[in-house]
Amino acid sequence: MKHIPTRTCIVCRTPKDKPELLRIVRSPEGKIFADTTGKAAGRGCYVCAAEACFNKMVDKKFLARAFKQDVPREVYEAIKEKGFGIKQ
Numbered sequence: 699m700k701h702i703p704t705r706t707c708i709v710c711r712t713p714k715d716k717p718e719l720l721r722i723v724r725s726p727e728g729k730i731f732a733d734t735t736g737k738a739a740g741r742g743c744y745v746c747a748a749e750a751c752f753n754k755m756v757d758k759k760f761l762a763r764a765f766k767q768d769v770p771r772e773v774y775e776a777i778k779e780k781g782f783g784i785k786q
Contacts, residue, residue: 716778
């Protein structure tokens with residue numbers, strides 16, 4: 699049986715199997731985006747695909763903390779459109 703790595707959601711701090719979470723990446727050029735492949739180069743963090751976690755991430759600016767830079771609202775909207783299959 700193959701080992702499945704676990705990662706922790708930056709919002710709710712719940713450890714889950716890596717495929718269950720959405721990876722968000724800050725590329726070496728400073729661009730922040732949803733990494734649907736899970737292999738993009740750069741600093742990454744993981745978020746649950748739950749609507750509550752996404753909303754809290756936006757309200758409390760978790761990405762700004764994780765990447766230590768300001769993250770415009772448009773980036774959150776692009777992440778929601780591209781990578782988030784929001785679940786209840």
